[in-house]
Amino acid sequence: AKANGRNCVMVFDPEDPQTGDESENIAAILRIALEQRLMSLVYQPICNVQTGALDGAEALMRMKMPDGTPVTPNTFIPVAERTGAIVELGRWAIRTVCEELLATNRVQVASVNVSPTELKMPGFAAYVAATLAEHGLIGTRLAFEITEGVELEVDTEVVRCISELKRLGVQIWLDDFGTGFAGLSWLRMIEFDTVKIDRSFLHDCAEERGRVMLRDIISLLRHRGLRILVEGVETEEHEDLMRAYRIDQIQGYHVGRPAPAARFAMVDRFRSAA
Ligand code: C2E
Ligand code: CA
Ligand code: CA
Ligand code: CA
Numbered sequence: 001a002k003a004n005g006r007n008c009v010m011v012f013d014p015e016d017p018q019t020g021d022e023s024e025n026i027a028a029i030l031r032i033a034l035e036q037r038l039m040s041l042v043y044q045p046i047c048n049v050q051t052g053a054l055d056g057a058e059a060l061m062r063m064k065m066p067d068g069t070p071v072t073p074n075t076f077i078p079v080a081e082r083t084g085a086i087v088e089l090g091r092w093a094i095r096t097v098c099e100e101l102l103a104t105n106r107v108q109v110a111s112v113n114v115s116p117t118e119l120k121m122p123g124f125a126a127y128v129a130a131t132l133a134e135h136g137l138i139g140t141r142l143a144f145e146i147t148e149g150v151e152l153e154v155d156t157e158v159v160r161c162i163s164e165l166k167r168l169g170v171q172i173w174l175d176d177f178g179t180g181f182a183g184l185s186w187l188r189m190i191e192f193d194t195v196k197i198d199r200s201f202l203h204d205c206a207e208e209r210g211r212v213m214l215r216d217i218i219s220l221l222r223h224r225g226l227r228i229l230v231e232g233v234e235t236e237e238h239e240d241l242m243r244a245y246r247i248d249q250i251q252g253y254h255v256g257r258p259a260p261a262a263r264f265a266m267v268d269r270f271r272s273a274a
Contacts, residue, residue, distance in 0.1 A: 056109035139169030199232020
């Protein structure tokens with residue numbers, strides 16, 4: 001509780017899911033989530049906007065409470081990061097992606113979101129190498145997405161881990177580009193394979209100022225030889241605009257919604273590719 005002025009004490013904010021009991025409850029359930037089979041992965045297609053080909057998929061974590069109620073990642077991921085549960089969950093996600101998506105050749109490349117906490121854990125790259133080898137996969141089929149949103153000093157541990165991953169051929173993608181202040185310094189420190197432009201830019205494209213901004217960002221990234229993916233493509237108009245801007249890849253509800261591995265090959269426009 002935080003004292004606020006003389007007689008007003010902020011005990012909890014009903015708008016903030018991270019406060020109080022709910023967060024504690026989630027923290028407790030996260031400890032048993034894997035053995036209770038409360039976690040799963042869904043996959044969202046990534047499409048080549050010029051050819052229409054299915055290039056890959058992003059793995060997104062799903063959690064449910066023991067009574068079956070879903071919990072959004074925006075609620076449980078921060079709790080998992082705070083308690084350290086993210087380390088085990090992240091390893092589970094990497095293994096599961098290799099098993100149910102890559103080894104079955106449902107898709108060529110799959111990306112997994114990764115927190116800085118995970119990259120700082122000794123042995124992360126070794127775990128990735130072992131898991132790939134176990135499933136007979138080459139490194140280039142796996143990508144890690146690092147969000148620029150996190151308040152992270154690009155420290156030596158993280159950089160060392162990333163270069164180990166790159167030696168394995170694993171791709172490193174920069175997620176949510178343009179949402180924080182860190183993006184440009186990340187680009188200076190790390191050789192990314194792909195930059196994912198945050199969906200807020202596409203939504204600002206309804207206005208000319210937004211389109212100018214997006215074009216500037218695209219030319220900066222192009223200049224650096226980076227592959228560009230735009231997130232949050234929700235309409236045909238969005239897709240047409242991205243084709244006109246010669247974006248490499250798109251992702252969003254218009255391309256396909258996240259789906260479990262078993263249904264993945266059948267998502268939306270890729271049904272014929274099954
Ligand atoms: P993100 O990595 O930026 O993932 C994209 C989010 O946008 C996903 O939400 C996805 O379902 C949603 N999305 C996809 N297409 C569209 C669209 O066209 N329009 C709109 N409005 N939204 C779209 P989700 O699954 O709720 O994930 C939220 C965040 O949780 C992710 O953001 C990511 O930062 C985090 N997260 C999810 N899975 C993992 C994980 O396995 N590990 C870690 N560390 N973080 C994860
Ligand atoms: Ca992501
Ligand atoms: Ca994100
Ligand atoms: Ca993103």
